Amino acid sequence: MVIISPSLLSCDFAKMGEEVKRMEDAGAQWMHIDVMDGHFVPNITIGAPVVKSLKKEMNSVADVHLMISDPLKYAEDFAKAGADFITFHVESDSDPVETINKIRELGCKPSISIKPKTPAETIFPYLEMVDMVLVMTVEPGFGGQSFMADMMPKVKTIREECERRGLHDMYIEVDGGIDTNTISVAAEAGANAFVSGSAIFKAPDAKVIISELKEKASV
Numbered sequence: 001m002v003i004i005s006p007s008l009l010s011c012d013f014a015k016m017g018e019e020v021k022r023m024e025d026a027g028a029q030w031m032h033i034d035v036m037d038g039h040f041v042p043n044i045t046i047g048a049p050v051v052k053s054l055k056k057e058m059n060s061v062a063d064v065h066l067m068i069s070d071p072l073k074y075a076e077d078f079a080k081a082g083a084d085f086i087t088f089h090v091e092s093d094s095d096p097v098e099t100i101n102k103i104r105e106l107g108c109k110p111s112i113s114i115k116p117k118t119p120a121e122t123i124f125p126y127l128e129m130v131d132m133v134l135v136m137t138v139e140p141g142f143g144g145q146s147f148m149a150d151m152m153p154k155v156k157t158i159r160e161e162c163e164r165r166g167l168h169d170m171y172i173e174v175d176g177g178i179d180t181n182t183i184s185v186a187a188e189a190g191a192n193a194f195v196s197g198s199a200i201f202k203a204p205d206a207k208v209i210i211s212e213l214k215e216k217a218s219v
């Protein structure tokens with residue numbers, strides 16, 4: 001199944017609750033929530049209290065993307081706030097195995113992410129332990145950047161490795177610059193969960209663009 005996860009980073013922060021509803025009514029199954037600490041990335045966004053308030057209004061899956069230096073320290077706050085998936089970066093300061101175990105113990109689905117310069121093989125040791133791999137298709141930190149098509153071989157490599165190991169249910173998510181043009185190549189490479197911020201929130205009709213994204217990702 002094709003999953004569309006609108007990145008709330010591109011929504012009107014004064015209307016977040018309404019924007020979540022609007023995205024759900026338009027057919028989005030997940031909501032992507034970008035958490036940035038001004039340290040791992042040069043930007044600061046939102047924290048666990050915001051996720052907690054949003055979650056009360058949400059019917060979709062809370063897809064929390066931690067772009068923070070110490071995910072091990074903060075995983076509990078986000079789990080308690082209602083996160084479903086918790087994605088952290090292999091490039092962070094936290095030990096990956098400890099962080100994955102912690103997220104799992106907290107009752108959430110662990111997901112590991114790689115930045116554009118990090119090779120696919122870096123996350124191979126953790127594949128059996130996670131429910132999702134997030135391949136960044138822009139440098140993390142900001143919405144509205146251009147899709148890096150040269151990340152597609154990494155998506156392909158990870159999908160092939162998952163298949164080889166029998167991990168057929170793995171979600172491979174791509175994040176950054178996904179629109180109705182770029183989503184097809186990402187799907188062909190093996191991605192099945194798609195974060196899209198500016199393309200969705202800029203579109204005049206969310207339902208139309210989300211349907212189009214789903215259709216173009218169905219390979």
Ligand code: DX5
Binds near residue numbers: 198
């Ligand atoms: C970037 C974030 C993305 C971003 C995607 O650091 O992780 O989720 O909001 O936005 P677009 O789709 O505009 O590239």
Ligand code: ZN
Binds near residue numbers: 034195
């Ligand atoms: Zn993100």
